Amino acid sequence: MNITQILSQELSATAAQITAAVELLDNGATVPFIARYRKEATGGLDDTQLRQLAERLQYLRELEERKAVVLKNIEEQGKLSDDLRAQIEAADNKTALEDLYLPYKPKRRTKAQIAREHGLQPLADMLLAEQPQDVEAAAQGYLNENVPDAKAALDGARAILMEQFAEDAELIGTLRDKLWNEAEIHAQVVEGKETEGEKFSDYFDHREPVRAMPSHRALAVLRGRNEGVLNIALKYQPDDTPITQQSEYEQIIARRFKVSDGHKWLRDTVRLTWRAKIFLSLELEALGRLKEAADTDAITVFARNLKDLLLAAPAGRLTTLGLDPGYRNGVKCAVVDDTGKLLDTVIVYLHQENNM
Numbered sequence: 001m002n003i004t005q006i007l008s009q010e011l012s013a014t015a016a017q018i019t020a021a022v023e024l025l026d027n028g029a030t031v032p033f034i035a036r037y038r039k040e041a042t043g044g045l046d047d048t049q050l051r052q053l054a055e056r057l058q059y060l061r062e063l064e065e066r067k068a069v070v071l072k073n074i075e076e077q078g079k080l081s082d083d084l085r086a087q088i089e090a091a092d093n094k095t096a097l098e099d100l101y102l103p104y105k106p107k108r109r110t111k112a113q114i115a116r117e118h119g120l121q122p123l124a125d126m127l128l129a130e131q132p133q134d135v136e137a138a139a140q141g142y143l144n145e146n147v148p149d150a151k152a153a154l155d156g157a158r159a160i161l162m163e164q165f166a167e168d169a170e171l172i173g174t175l176r177d178k179l180w181n182e183a184e185i186h187a188q189v190v191e192g193k194e195t196e197g198e199k200f201s202d203y204f205d206h207r208e209p210v211r212a213m214p215s216h217r218a219l220a221v222l223r224g225r226n227e228g229v230l231n232i233a234l235k236y237q238p239d240d241t242p243i244t245q246q247s248e249y250e251q252i253i254a255r256r257f258k259v260s261d262g263h264k265w266l267r268d269t270v271r272l273t274w275r276a277k278i279f280l281s282l283e284l285e286a287l288g289r290l291k292e293a294a295d296t297d298a299i300t301v302f303a304r305n306l307k308d309l310l311l312a313a314p315a316g317r318l319t320t321l322g323l324d325p326g327y328r329n330g331v332k333c334a335v336v337d338d339t340g341k342l343l344d345t346v347i348v349y350l351h352q353e354n355n356m
Contacts, residue, residue: 003057003061003064004019004022007053007056007060010056011045011053013043013049014043017042017043017045018053020041020042020043021034021041021042021045021050022053022057024038024041024042025054025057031047031050034050035047059094062094063091063094063097066097067088067091067097070088070100070104071085071089073104073105073106074088074101079104084100087169088100088101095176095285096169099169099172100169102167102169102172103167110159110163111159112160112162114156115155115156115160116160117146118144118146118147119142119146120142120156120160121160122142123138123139123141123153123156124160124161124164127157127265127266128161128257128266131259131260131263131266133263135150135154135265136154137150139154139157154265158269158272161266161269161273162269162272162273165269165270165273165278166273166278166281168256171252171253171256172282175249175252175278175282176282176286178248178249179234179236179249179282179283179286180211180289181211182209182236183209183210183234183235183236184207184209184210184234184235184236185208185209185210185221185232185233185234185235185287185290186206186207186232186233186235187203187205187206187221187224187225187230187231187232188204188230188231188232189203189204189205189230189231190228190231193228196229197229197230200220200221200223200224202220203220203224203230204230206221207235210234213294214297215294215295215296215297216294216298218290218294219291219294219295222291234283234287236249236279246270247274249274249278250267250270250271250274253270253274253278254267257270311340312340313336313338313340314336314340316338317338318338319335319337319338319343320335321333321334322336327351329347330349330350331347331348331349331350332345332346332347333346333347333348
């Protein structure tokens with residue numbers, strides 16, 4: 001599906017309307033100008049639709065440009081399969097695209113890369129596929145000058161598996177959605193900041209679902225963190241949960257890679273992957289998503305309040321006639337009563353014989 005089709009569906013507009021609006025935007029016209037003076041070209045798209053169109057157009061174009069870069073980089077590595085290409089081309093948002101790109105994204109030399117260079121990829125593959133109970137004995141066949149003992153071999157294999165688990169795009173998408181839908185945001189006062197941060201006292205020990213947090217509370221909590229008064233974190237299980245108890249998120253990872261319940265070494269690897277890699281990344285994402293949503297809601301509220309202000313009776317308790325001078329499109333007239341209620345409108349064409 002191309003960008004025009006996507007925008008047409010999202011805005012419930014025709015392809016011709018979208019094409020005309022995009023052309024005007026590309027030629028430098030602003031949203032207010034198009035909404036006011038180019039209604040005939042866009043088929044009457046209003047300023048709200050045009051603003052949504054402009055924002056989505058920019059996003060979708062950036063997405064297409066990023067897809068091209070990702071495809072080129074993976075192809076240069078010789079790792080671009082037909083299936084991967086199809087998944088990348090079908091990605092409908094930047095997050096999904098970056099999840100797919102993560103395993104192929106150039107990165108600093110990691111422990112997993114070093115372990116592969118030391119010949120430990122076969123050990124990692126064997127441990128996951130065969131799941132031997134005596135992992136130290138299994139590691140003996142992979143010792144070399146860079147891997148002096150079984151512990152070094154197993155540490156390297158674990159680093160490889162942790163990277164593999166953390167770069168599975170489908171898995172990360174599942175965990176991301178679950179965390180957003182179920183986690184709670186927990187705000188606590190920084191020790192010693194009780195007096196200084198009194199204005200944030202409502203959030204000194206505050207907890208609520210992150211996805212349902214109203215924008216005003218989200219912005220207050222984030223501001224408290226930025227001012228050094230509050231610590232905030234996502235909680236995905238009760239505080240009294242034993243540290244050794246496997247979380248639902250770890251169970252999802254284990255099922256994804258068919259890790260048996262009785263294999264302690266692999267279960268520990270799953271736990272480390274979730275707690276030290278995946279969760280920290282998804283927590284940061286979720287807090288960013290919370291701020292973005294809160295900012296959007298706040299802007300909507302401010303816009304609504306401004307609209308109410310602008311639509312109030314312009315001259316106080318007086319009936320008022322307003323004029324919008326124009327030549328080709330006529331002089332637009334509107335009358336409002338002393339409460340600001342619209343009474344009537346008319347367009348007068350002063351330069352024409354029949355001027356109504």
